[in-house]
Amino acid sequence: MQLRTFSFPAIIAMTAAALVAFGQGSAPSAPAKSKVSDPRTPDGRPDLQGIWNTSTVTPMERPRDLAGKEFFASEEEARAYEKVAYNKSESGLNNGIGSYGDLYYEFGTKTVKTRRTSFIFDPPDGRVPALTPTAQAAWDKEQEIRRRRPNGPEDRPTSEQCVAIRTGVPPMTPWAYNSNYRIVQSKNQVAIYIEMIHDVRVIPLDGRPHLPSNIHLWYGDSIGHWEGNTLVVDTTNLSGKTGFYGADENLHVIERFSRLDGDTLLYQFTVDDPSAFTKVWKGELTMSAAPGPIVEYACNEGNYALAGILGGARADDKAEEAARKGK
Amino acid sequence: MRFLLKPLTVIAGIALAVCCFVAAGAAQSPAYTGPRTADHKPDLNGIWQAMNTANWDLLPHTAQGGPVVSLGAQGAEPGGLGVVEGGSIPYLPEALKTKAENYKKRFTDDPEIKCYMPGVPRAVYEPFPFQIVQSAKVVMVSYEFAAASRTIFLGTAPTVEESWMGTSAGHWEGDALVVEVTKLIDRTWFDRAGDFHSDALHVTERYTPINHDVMQYEATMTDPKVFSRPWKISMPLYRHLEPNARLMEFRCAEFIEELLYGKFRKKSGS
Numbered sequence: 001m002q003l004r005t006f007s008f009p010a011i012i013a014m015t016a017a018a019l020v021a022f023g024q025g026s027a028p029s030a031p032a033k034s035k036v037s038d039p040r041t042p043d044g045r046p047d048l049q050g051i052w053n054t055s056t057v058t059p060m061e062r063p064r065d066l067a068g069k070e071f072f073a074s075e076e077e078a079r080a081y082e083k084v085a086y087n088k089s090e091s092g093l094n095n096g097i098g099s100y101g102d103l104y105y106e107f108g109t110k111t112v113k114t115r116r117t118s119f120i121f122d123p124p125d126g127r128v129p130a131l132t133p134t135a136q137a138a139w140d141k142e143q144e145i146r147r148r149r150p151n152g153p154e155d156r157p158t159s160e161q162c163v164a165i166r167t168g169v170p171p172m173t174p175w176a177y178n179s180n181y182r183i184v185q186s187k188n189q190v191a192i193y194i195e196m197i198h199d200v201r202v203i204p205l206d207g208r209p210h211l212p213s214n215i216h217l218w219y220g221d222s223i224g225h226w227e228g229n230t231l232v233v234d235t236t237n238l239s240g241k242t243g244f245y246g247a248d249e250n251l252h253v254i255e256r257f258s259r260l261d262g263d264t265l266l267y268q269f270t271v272d273d274p275s276a277f278t279k280v281w282k283g284e285l286t287m288s289a290a291p292g293p294i295v296e297y298a299c300n301e302g303n304y305a306l307a308g309i310l311g312g313a314r315a316d317d318k319a320e321e322a323a324r325k326g327k
Numbered sequence: 328m329r330f331l332l333k334p335l336t337v338i339a340g341i342a343l344a345v346c347c348f349v350a351a352g353a354a355q356s357p358a359y360t361g362p363r364t365a366d367h368k369p370d371l372n373g374i375w376q377a378m379n380t381a382n383w384d385l386l387p388h389t390a391q392g393g394p395v396v397s398l399g400a401q402g403a404e405p406g407g408l409g410v411v412e413g414g415s416i417p418y419l420p421e422a423l424k425t426k427a428e429n430y431k432k433r434f435t436d437d438p439e440i441k442c443y444m445p446g447v448p449r450a451v452y453e454p455f456p457f458q459i460v461q462s463a464k465v466v467m468v469s470y471e472f473a474a475a476s477r478t479i480f481l482g483t484a485p486t487v488e489e490s491w492m493g494t495s496a497g498h499w500e501g502d503a504l505v506v507e508v509t510k511l512i513d514r515t516w517f518d519r520a521g522d523f524h525s526d527a528l529h530v531t532e533r534y535t536p537i538n539h540d541v542m543q544y545e546a547t548m549t550d551p552k553v554f555s556r557p558w559k560i561s562m563p564l565y566r567h568l569e570p571n572a573r574l575m576e577f578r579c580a581e582f583i584e585e586l587l588y589g590k591f592r593k594k595s596g597s
Contacts, residue, residue: 042365042463049462151593153584162580182478184460184467186372187365191460191467193476198444198492200469200476202458208571217576293485296492300473300580301443301514310591317593 037262038229043187046229048257051294052181052265052287054174055108057085060245060283062118062126070126072115081117082110106177112286113264119173119283128281131246135276139246149313153306158242159196160306162299164218168194168201169242170235170253171269173285180294181287183257190224190231197299203233211237216249218242230258240276248276263289359502361539366463369502369536373459374567374574377452377544380407382439384520385560387414394434404519410452410560416522422553429521437519441587442579444475444491446515447508447530448546448560456567458574466497466504471574479506489526491515506532525552540566 039047062069072078086109112119118126131139145155159165159175167175175196182193192201203224211221213236220238224231233255240249256268265287272280362370380388387409393402418426429436439445445453455471466479477492484496493511497504508530516523528550536542544564549557585592 044365049464152591153588161584163578182465182467184462184465184478186460186462189372189458189460191469193467193478197474198476199474200458200460200467202460202469202574204573211573218578219576221573293487294478295487296444296490298444298491300441300583301491303580306588307591310588314591314593 037259039259041185043185045185045187045226046231046259047185048183048190048231048259048265049185050183051290051292052183053290054172054179054181054267054285054287055106055177056110056112056174056285057082057108058112058116058119058285060119060173061128062120066117067125069117070121070124072111072117075115078111078115085111104177106179108174108179112284113260113288114266114284114286116284119285120281121284122282123279128245129277129279131276132278135246135248138248142243149316150310151313153310156306156309158218160309162197162303162306164239164242165194165196165299166242166244167196168192168199169219169238169244170201170222170233170255171244171271171283172255172267178297180290180292182292182294190233193294195294195297197297210234213237216240220251220253227256230256232256246276247271247273250275260286357537359536359538361536364461364463368461368463368499369504370461370539371459371466371504371534371536371542372461374456374572375459375542375564376456376567377454377562377564379410379452379562380405381410381452381560381562382449382454382518383407385409385411385416385518385522386520388520410562412559412561417555417558419553419555422523426521426523429516429523431521433519433521437516437521438514439516439519440583442473442583443515444473445470446491446511447477447493447495448532448544448548449515449517450475450477450492451532451544451546451564452562455577456572456574469574471577472579474576474578479504493530500533502536504532504534506534508532523553524548524550527552534564537563540568 041047041049072081086107120126120128123129146157148155150156153161165175166173167179172181172194178195180195184191184193188205190203190205192203193199194201199219201219201222203222205224205226207225208223210223215221215237216239217237218239220235222233222235224233226232235253235255238249238251238253240247240251244251251271251273254270258266260266266284267287268282268284270280270282271277359369364370383404384407388406390406391404393404395402444450450457450470450472453470453472457468457470460467460469464481466481468477468479470476475492477495479495479497481497484494487494487510489510489512491512491514493508495506495508497506499505511524511526511528511530513524513526528548531547533545534542535545542564543561545559545561547557547559548554
């Protein structure tokens, strides 16, 4: 565990810091659900509270060279893969202008505790299903905008605008750093505090219906209930604007939180968006207990980088214009 | 006589204690009889909001027009009788000048304009609701304005650097939740009238439930760099009772992009 200060192309947080899951030195146990741990809240509910980190070398989609392999067969095989995967992510970093130095990234050093080779397990090839033609066209257009010189802030991802970041928008998947969560439970509410960007998802457990379908929120409308020892959270009313693999505003996410062992949660998610994906898809990852503390990620307050990116773009415009006139 | 004195003294002592305890109690509020959590604390879970004009000005003020002509009545400021006990903020002489300067520049310099997290206590009386999720160890507070949040640690808070929302260590005093807030950065204001503080600010908050739907909120500000003595605000906070009450999103970072980054926008034709 250590605290760090960050700078990223778009998000330089005043007081950003992170707790780091890697380097904690605790040997992960076997993925079997043998070590049953069943702590309870004073209300008698399964107690999922604490600080959890999801940094991992395991990717969302199964790497091509692991095709056909759903799990690593042994701890040894997983540890060997971790070395290769970590080195690959380190060497693949862009340490030049427009990026952090690699000291700032926290991609994680370990596979998920289940030893899966990808988060996605359904479809069985571990890959995001094909997009519908409409969604593919929208996705291509968005990528085109991301690649070009930005005309204004809206041309950059919502993460760089400090509006919404994938770490927190369901399904919550790890990002380049700060993939930390704090779960707090009361009788009829579960709060998930997300380091990125000091967001809190408050999930009511009182059986209320979803919001009217014309309301769209960056983090969607989440309602939850318990199925045995599993917290099930159903989310609709999402924005479709956070760039989640081409999902649109019809995205429906079901998340399932349960205890794998004393210091691990199993986080499963179902992605259903018939207007964007040609199939429903499912994935899971593990959340490891982390010591904290989680420090306030003041994204908008410290966002000097978005001004830098846009200012740089206008300087490039000017240079181009000058070169054109000089000819 | 000698035997009588002692019991009499004791009885007098008890009488005095009872009288004063009752008096002190009466001066505040009757005992809380509302719902409790499984660990027997007042149940503060839910959505709350202040119903006053403290965010415009902590001190008594009359209504006045706003800075944007086209917004007319919509942009105007409502009047209010203030929330500061004693009716004035004890600024040191130099600090009073800064406050006056801030007031002149309030339509450009209030950090609220840029959607910055409002700090404590301002987050509590922003004209937006906030939601409490209360466990035995932690009270999580989610504020609708700017998606600000706080973790109130019951017991010791971890030591971290200063931040916009500060570090909050809470404990229960009877049925009141008392929170010591430290490590607040000096870039937030108390209101739109330019009331300010330094990085030495220490806020002691007291949330005293009156019944299930109302709690009294008090915040005492201590900041020897800016104020000559501690001073206090107080106000009731009200529970949202709508069956479908929930925080909506006010991720105002998306509303201030033109203000902050508009000057970098590509001009058409350029």
